[in-house]
Amino acid sequence: MRKPATDEVIDLCRDLIRIDTTNTGDLATSAGERGAAEYVATKLSEVGLDPQLFESRPGRASVVTRIPGADSSRGALLVHGHLDVVPADASEWSVHPFSGEIKDDFIWGRGAVDMKDFDAMALAVVREWQQTGYVPPRDIVLAYTADEEAGSDYGAAFLVDEHPELFEGCTEAIGEVGGFSYTVSNDLRLYMIQTAEKGIDWLRVHATGRPGHGSFVHDDNAVTALCEAVARVGRHRFPVVVTPTVRAFLEEVGEALHIEIDPDDPEAAIAKLGPIATMIGATIRNTANPTRLNAGYKDNVIPGRASATIDCRTLPGQFELFREQLVEVLGPDLEIESIHRQPALETGFDGALVDAMALALKAEDPGAHAVPYMLSGGTDAKSFARLGIRCFGFAPLRLPPDLNFSALFHGIDERVPVEGLQFGVRVLDRFLRQS
Numbered sequence: 297m298r299k300p301a302t303d304e305v306i307d308l309c310r311d312l313i314r315i316d317t318t319n320t321g322d323l324a325t326s327a328g329e330r331g332a333a334e335y336v337a338t339k340l341s342e343v344g345l346d347p348q349l350f351e352s353r354p355g356r357a358s359v360v361t362r363i364p365g366a367d368s369s370r371g372a373l374l375v376h377g378h379l380d381v382v383p384a385d386a387s388e389w390s391v392h393p394f395s396g397e398i399k400d401d402f403i404w405g406r407g408a409v410d411m412k413d414f415d416a417m418a419l420a421v422v423r424e425w426q427q428t429g430y431v432p433p434r435d436i437v438l439a440y441t442a443d444e445e446a447g448s449d450y451g452a453a454f455l456v457d458e459h460p461e462l463f464e465g466c467t468e469a470i471g472e473v474g475g476f477s478y479t480v481s482n483d484l485r486l487y488m489i490q491t492a493e494k495g496i497d498w499l500r501v502h503a504t505g506r507p508g509h510g511s512f513v514h515d516d517n518a519v520t521a522l523c524e525a526v527a528r529v530g531r532h533r534f535p536v537v538v539t540p541t542v543r544a545f546l547e548e549v550g551e552a553l554h555i556e557i558d559p560d561d562p563e564a565a566i567a568k569l570g571p572i573a574t575m576i577g578a579t580i581r582n583t584a585n586p587t588r589l590n591a592g593y594k595d596n597v598i599p600g601r602a603s604a605t606i607d608c609r610t611l612p613g614q615f616e617l618f619r620e621q622l623v624e625v626l627g628p629d630l631e632i633e634s635i636h637r638q639p640a641l642e643t644g645f646d647g648a649l650v651d652a653m654a655l656a657l658k659a660e661d662p663g664a665h666a667v668p669y670m671l672s673g674g675t676d677a678k679s680f681a682r683l684g685i686r687c688f689g690f691a692p693l694r695l696p697p698d699l700n701f702s703a704l705f706h707g708i709d710e711r712v713p714v715e716g717l718q719f720g721v722r723v724l725d726r727f728l729r730q731s
């Protein structure tokens with residue numbers, strides 16, 4: 297007998313977690329997504345869909361399928377989720393990270409919230425439609441991607457570059473990271489819809505000096521110059537810039553929590569938001585965090601060159617200005633090399649699709665109030681946006697009030713509440729039917 301989507305989602309999520317798709321960012325040591333991609337493709341074929349599997353590199357597989365809608369002349373909706381997960385060290389976990397164990401009403405494992413939960417939700421909903429003969433209002437393109445956790449080169453970016461025809465007619469998209477609840481009170485939950493994400497600007501900075509013997513007095517040491525500059529950047533706070541998304545978010549939150557938030561000086565108010573403060577705090581300014589250092593080859597030799605990697609994240613429209621500010625902090629003598637750059641995204645919190653999200657949430661949770669927010673990280677949306685697709689983070693999930701959701705992302709003991717997952721299926725189903 298066919299299981300309803302709200303039950304099947306549990307099996308699907310656990311199965312996906314059990315398939316190790318660890319992405320280390322290095323082709324040699326990554327597990328690859330092939331196993332999970334084949335699993336998803338089988339589940340889609342079983343119900344009469346025609347999924348295509350694309351392998352960008354051996355083992356690095358993505359799956360795409362199109363579900364024809366009642367009115368194919370309308371723009372299609374892209375529903376996307378990534379199949380890879382970040383590494384997990386089993387010795388640090390309470391359960392094995394690839395066990396998919398159910399304990400305390402949660403499904404535990406790497407990928408439980410990032411993002412095999414949503415992968416499973418979309419799969420469960422679509423399988424139910426196919427089995428009951430339901431036809432969505434417009435075409436839906438369902439994409440399960442590789443390599444999101446390492447910049448999307450072997451997943452979404454590959455698909456967009458090599459197979460853009462797969463996304464033909466797609467006008468809007470939903471994926472991570474949004475749609476989860478933040479409890480204000482018993483009868484009020486804010487559901488954070490991602491309408492913006494920061495840009496990525498990974499830089500390598502190089503200092504040069506005079507090489508020499510480690511025993512001499514030396515006033516032109518590349519390591520010293522680099523460390524001074526890197527320390528300045530690491531401690532620097534770039535100025536607060538409130539974008540339209542963050543302004544809208546702060547207004548909504550201020551109203552919901554009955555607190556006065558000065559949108560031009562929001563730091564103190566953000567600090568009061570509890571677990572989401574870290575997330576939101578990073579969306580009011582550009583950031584630059586040193587992450588790697590590289591210099592020298594022998595204990596008693598002063599090298600002529602030293603370098604550091606700086607992970608910079610920029611707000612929409614801030615890229616050029618940020619670079620100028622960064623050079624001021626680093627000083628004029630360092631050479632800056634760009635190693636990876638993706639622009640920030642921002643769209644409005646309006647239109648029929650946004651209304652459909654808010655209505656679907658409200659129908660399943662009368663205390664739901666949808667609010668826009670900006671993600672400080674980057675997602676596959678960056679690749680899909682290159683095709684002119686308007687991207688949202690909407691993977692609906694109702695969370696217990698005391699759960700520190702953002703800490704679970706890439707965290708130890710990542711887990712998703714079973715009830716929240718089932719809630720997500722119901723909301724996603726309603727939303728897609730009204731989209």
Ligand SMILES: [Zn+2]
Pocket residue numbers: 378410411444472
């Ligand atoms: Zn993710």
